[in-house]
Amino acid sequence: MTDTPAPPRPPIVVLCGSTRFWDQFADAALYETAAGRIVLAPGCNLREPHPLWDTPEKAEQLKRILDDLHLRKIDAADDVLIVNPGGYIGDSTRREIAYARSLGKPIRYTHPTPDHP
Template identity: 60%
Template sequence: MLDRPEIVCICGSTRFVDEMSAANRDLTFAGVIVLAPGVFLRARDREAGGAITAEQKTALDALHLRKIDLADRVLVVNPGGYIGESTSREIAYARATGKPVSFTGPS
């Protein structure tokens, strides 16, 4: 038994920001510490000049792997079963480090 709340890292495509926010809210209300992506740039943000650089993307990806390291388990938010390239890498990393991985949609 842990003497602290469970820590869950949310992974998934940033196109699912609303679904990730809902999962974050639900887990938080259930007493879980949630680690999630900190930057969500939607298409309209990129069109408005809010794009991130390749260097920033690399740094954000590495930071998210550290969040997985801190977590007890990973929850993949994947409506309709969609799993993109970055999320696939995160799932592989989590499994390689022994973290349980679950999905909100079909895996």
């Protein structure tokens, strides 16, 4: 039996952006997966009703958890893809971009922005 080296790990990309673009996240995940990348993305859409966040208190507690979890996904990723239809980037996404930049992560955008054509 010969030992063959494991193939290199595929690149990991994390999707960032507003969950108001939930359908565009799914589309970006599809294209990134088809390109051979491991995709990390938001796992909850707090804009859709669910018992896990059906009160303001539960929603706020979960949002804090999710915000920190998403930063850990950025830590684990090789690069970041900002899902930003129409060039939209909200405050949370701006913080994630700043965090990714502080780590030296390459950042791509699904749509041009004034700062990133």
